[in-house]
Amino acid sequence: MSRVRVRDYKSIAGCDVAVGPLTLLVGPNGAGKSNFLDALAFVADAVTTTPHQAIETRKRLSEILRRVPEPAQSFSVVLDFVRDRGRDESEWERWTYGFEIAPASGSSAAFEVRWEECRMTRGPERTAGFRVERGIVGHPDRYRGAAVEPGNLFVPTIGTVSPRLSQLTGTLRxxxxxxxxxxxxxxxxxxxxxxxxxxxxxxxxxxxxxxLTTYPEVKARVDDYMAAVAPGVTGIERQTAGRYVTVEMRQRTEVGAEARFGPDAVSDGTIRAAGVLAALFQPPVRDRHINLVGIETPEAGLHPAAADALYDALTEAAESVQVIATTQSNSWLDRDDIDPDSVLAFANSAGATIIGPLDATRRRLIQDGLYTVGRTT
Structure with a gap:
């Protein structure tokens, strides 16, 4: 994913931002970082299941539509993707996909998909895509006039018959x-x-x-990061208990022996770090079935040195999968190796989320806000 445009989703009145292999969402509590991630998750949920189920998961449409400073009448999410087809930029495939959802008008349905659009271009030419307006397909010609249920999406259907569009649905899912x-x-x-x-x-x-079975070298990297996060830990393993599975932590004792501890004997920060590392390096990521991982505050519960080790894990993982993470860590902003272009700064003004790149002014405001309001690490 290279670009995200969101309008009237929860606290986000509007944003148009670039995202890279690793993007950090930085700002105090209540600034809207989680809402940004949830807008992306809504797209994945709606395409994987249905918009109805995606809305039900979030209780109701009224819980999604922006409320302040004035109520919104609809919301939209549009995502851009770039697939590198060669060194010549003119050979790159560029995909845009998005939709708008609003309360239904003139029917008993609770909501409708006002429009849904997909465009794929290579160079200056459009080579694939579709446009649906209130359930009527207007493009491409072979589907023109076909009807889609007002509350459903077209991309899961057309993706089953179009190899090109099946790649898009796979990416979204x-x-x-x-x-x-x-x-x-x-x-x-x-x-x-x-x-x-x-x-x-x-x-x-x-x-x-x-x-451990499929990618033992990657499992070894997870253990290395666990050791950096929690000195003395030498690894974390699968542990069976009948038909159930849990984990156990291996730790080196002062006399050089190895002790094993169940999950209840491990601190919150340490076991949470294990969950974060599993999300970043799990087999479906290595198999490219997962192309984007979004994580809420991966450093939560860790002291700054351990949080820095987790930042290194995010950076390494971003070589294989796109990573977008919210954070409240001041120490990450102070790192010499952080790329300002990888940071989106969030602030809240009169209940509305403001999102922008990290410049010097925003860095100072964010750091002050994290220290006085939202700092938890």
């Missing part, structure tokens, strides 16, 4: 978002094959076990 919960990480989970880490951290043990 391949975005995963995480708000890691320490209590979930500690719960035994039913054993599953080829596990994908759940949004709250479900199936951590199976993910680590699959990683």
């Amino acid at each position: 391949g975005m995963r978002f995480y708000d890691i919960d320490t209590s979930t990480l500690r719960l035994p989970q039913p054993s599953v094959e080829r596990a994908v880490l759940g949004r709250r951290g479900e199936h951590l043990g199976d993910v680590l076990g699959d990683l």
Whole structure:
């Protein structure tokens, strides 16, 4: 993903921002960072399931539409993607996909998709795409006049018959978002094959076990990062308990022996870091089934030195998967190796989110805001 445009989604009145391989969303609590991630998650949910289910997950449409400073009548999300087809920029494929959703007018339905559009270009020519207005397909010609249910999306349907558009649907469905919960990480989970880490951290043990089997060198990197986050820890492993799976931590003792601890004996920050690392390096990421990982405050519960190690993990992971993470870490902003272009600064003005690149003024305001309002690390 290279560009995100969001209008009237929760606190976001409007934004048009670039995102890179690693993008940090920085700002105090309540500034709208989580709403930005949720706008992306809504697209993934709506394409994977249906817009109705994506809205139900968020309770109702009124909970999504911006309320202040004046109520919004609809919301829209538009995403741009670039696929490098060669060194010549004219050979790059550029995709744009988005839709607008509003309360339904003149029907018993709760909402409607006002428009949905996809464009794929290579150089100056449009080579694929479609446009749907209130359920009627206007382009391409072979689908012109076809009807789509007002509350449904066209891209999942056309993606089943168009190889080009199936790549787009796969990309949209391949975005995963995480708000890691320490209590979930500690719960035994039913054993599953080829596990994908759940949004709250479900199936951590199976993910680590699959990683050891399929990509042992990557599992070794996870263990290295765990050792950097929690000195003395030598690794984290899958542990079975009948039909259930949990994890155990290996730790070197003062006399050089190795002790093993269950998840209840591990600090919140340490086990949460394990969940973050699993999200970043899990097998579906290595297999390219997941192309974007969004994470809420990956450094939560860690002291600054451990948080810096986790930043290094985000940077390494971003070589294989796009990473967008919210953060409240002042220390990350002070790093010499941070790229200002990788940071989006968030602020709240009269209940509306303001998003922009990190310049000197925003850096000072953000750091002051983190220190006085939202700093938790």
